[in-house]
Amino acid sequence: MDLLDSTVWGGRGWAGHWQPLSGGEIDIVEPATGGVLARTGLAGAPDVDRSAEAAAAAQPSWAAVTFQERAAVLRRAGDLFQEHAEEIKDWLVREAGNIPGKADFEVHVAAQECYEAAALASRPPGQILATEAPRLSYTRRVPVGVVGVISPFNAPLILSIRSVAPALALGNSVVLKPDPRTPVCGGYVIARVFEAAGLPAGLLHVLPGAAEAGQALVAHPKVPVISFTGSTPAGRSVGEAAGRHLKRAHLELGGNSALVVLPDADLDAVISTAAWGSFFHQGQICMTTGRHLVHESLYEEYVERLAAKADSLVVGDPAREQVHLGPIIDAGQRDKIHGLVTESVAAGARLAAGGTHQELFYRPTVLAGVDDRTAAYAQEVFGPVAPVRPFATEEEAVALAADSEYGLSLGIVTRDAARGLDLAARIPTGIVHVNDQTVNDEAVAPFGGVAASGTGSRFGGDANIEAFTDTRWTTVRSSAATYPF
Incomplete structure (x- = not known):
């Protein structure tokens, strides 16, 4: 049949x-x-x-x-x-x-x-x-x-x-x-x-x-x-x-989910996790990692390595070649993504990778130097964009992660799983993954978010x-x- x-x-x-x-x-x-x-x-x-x-x-x-x-x-x-x-x-x-x-x-x-x-x-x-x-x-x-x-x-x-x-x-x-x-x-x-x-x-x-x-x-x-x-x-x-x-x-x-990277995280493992969370399916997923909150001791290296990973990914037609990212669904969605990126850079964010497109193929993008006023950090992008922001203390990480109208998914990366669970308990969210990124789904698991999610x-x-x-x-x-x- x-x-x-x-x-x-x-x-x-x-x-x-x-x-x-x-x-x-x-x-x-x-x-x-x-x-x-x-x-x-x-x-x-x-x-x-x-x-x-x-x-x-x-x-x-x-x-x-x-x-x-x-x-x-x-x-x-x-x-x-x-x-x-x-x-x-x-x-x-x-x-x-x-x-x-x-x-x-x-x-x-x-x-x-x-x-x-x-x-x-x-x-x-x-x-x-x-x-x-x-x-x-x-x-x-x-x-x-x-x-x-x-x-x-x-x-x-x-x-x-x-x-x-x-x-x-x-x-x-x-x-x-x-x-x-x-x-x-x-x-x-x-x-x-x-x-x-x-x-x-x-x-x-x-x-x-x-x-x-x-x-x-x-x-x-x-x-x-x-x-x-x-x-x-x-x-x-x-x-x-x-x-x-x-x-x-x-x-x-929708969502604007945070990935919190604590100072004891293993960057050799976390960069792959972070890239998947932001760039999988061109970022067109409600659970996409939209905010990377990284301890200040790891911040510069994290940005550099995530940008290198983004630059290494292949974007193209998934039906005809082996690629990591396919096309954005249509021109309207692509233009929304690009508008948020260009607005963010104009407001002071640093473009560490990407920020360009050819037709509907948008390069995976990394933004550094973001803050509350950065459009691509504050809003749901629904595209392959990874804004990265440093924090100094766990209390600041909790405050930044919780400072969003959304509450869908949360990832926390740490060598101390109990510490990750303790941190998660202080952040409003419908889903939490310790030592994983924010995009996960199983038929047997309850799924949903709180607040604007x-x-x-x-x-x-x-x-x-x-x-x-x-x-x-x-x-x-x-x-x-x-x-x-």
Whole structure:
């Protein structure tokens, strides 16, 4: 089976069958070459309305099947991701600009998300409660109904499937709106996999679209839960709209994560760690290391060695040559990155490496001499930029790391792991890694940030149960209760 044959899905959306969408069609562009890979349909509000209604109608029968049946579909989906890994990997490289290693990781995580979701289907659905009355009192986790998923371009497969798989496993239906720049890896591949895995029609809808489709999904009365991954400004809008409609919004947003390098760190090891944290996938990851906080005794050597590492990395077309960094997703994102870099240098930062681009290929960049006023230090860049700042004491390191509106991920490098844990306890963050950089993900681990990085851990492990079910309190008496009325 050719999973991603564009004659099947090209220019369409998935609603249990392939159909045209009301917003017309646009090209799917390969960022490395500017070439057209295929066409995608664009969803509008009418498409969202139809899919939400159909998903709501299909969901009760899915919730009523045995947990074994739901788990079997999820396991088959995981197997299909592995079976078609090379085909999916090729699309991730060409559509999303992944280097092959990142594409391999995305496919691996997609399969693991399905296997872990399959295990959710058989989790205990509630608990027995103590009660003063002569009755059985218990809680039960019940599906929320329809889950709306809005996913971004940067890790399109992972950031879609991590909500789709557990939501389906727990008895819900799903309407997925992937970014229209990556509709294949963020949506069509998931539709094709679950179609082949035997998911009943009507339970999964894939509607690539822009803001209009996302707004319609958030507003639709048949969609009580929204799972959104994207920028903090967009997440604020989603959260505000969801609040007006009295529905839950699980928001995984931006970051400006710090890597704290203590004076006892081994620079021979840490430079590789630091470069990966800032330059992996061209820095287009919410967890990217956006602030390098380095003890003053190591600072100058750290800058010099990180700049040398940046200069040694190969940037180019990941589909046609062996490279460390591929292209930025589009010109708008590249220009934002370059604007922050040039503004920072104009304000006094020293350009130690990079700061240039050819078309969408941006050189890994190191900035020294940064402070609170440096744009590329204070803001989320979402590009391959590593601002480095010294600190003198642990108290200063804590203050600098905590001085951000974001709170997604934190890395601490030290030969004394206990010291690293003690430091981490004083810095607000959703995720912390001692002796590692800030970019990590596993299907079994809870994932999410605090403050401007989101609404806490809403993905992975038990967090999925919290995200995609409601708690229902139930009591049962052996006979009807009587009251003094």
